[in-house]
Amino acid sequence: MPRQNDIEGAFRAAIKHEPSGRRTLATEDFMRHLALANWDWSLKEANEWIESHVSTFKDITTIEGQARTFMLYNPNGGL
Incomplete structure (x- = not known):
């Protein structure tokens, strides 16, 4: 059963740290981490x-x- 606090954890896990120091997040990566926590969201819901x-x-x-x-x-x- 998915838990509400797993959403924020999935968000943090999806953040990419680039060598330049920039931090980015792709909606698709966020969704992938959500799926690992039993959340099935669309791109629209994640955005x-x-x-x-x-x-x-x-x-x-x-x-x-x-x-x-x-x-x-x-x-x-x-920035």
């Missing part, structure tokens, strides 16, 4: 959760569609 629960990641997707990419940013003025 909606990110947009409503996470304020420190912005959408940097360059193509149309629900498969999106988010990047960690400093909401106080810097």
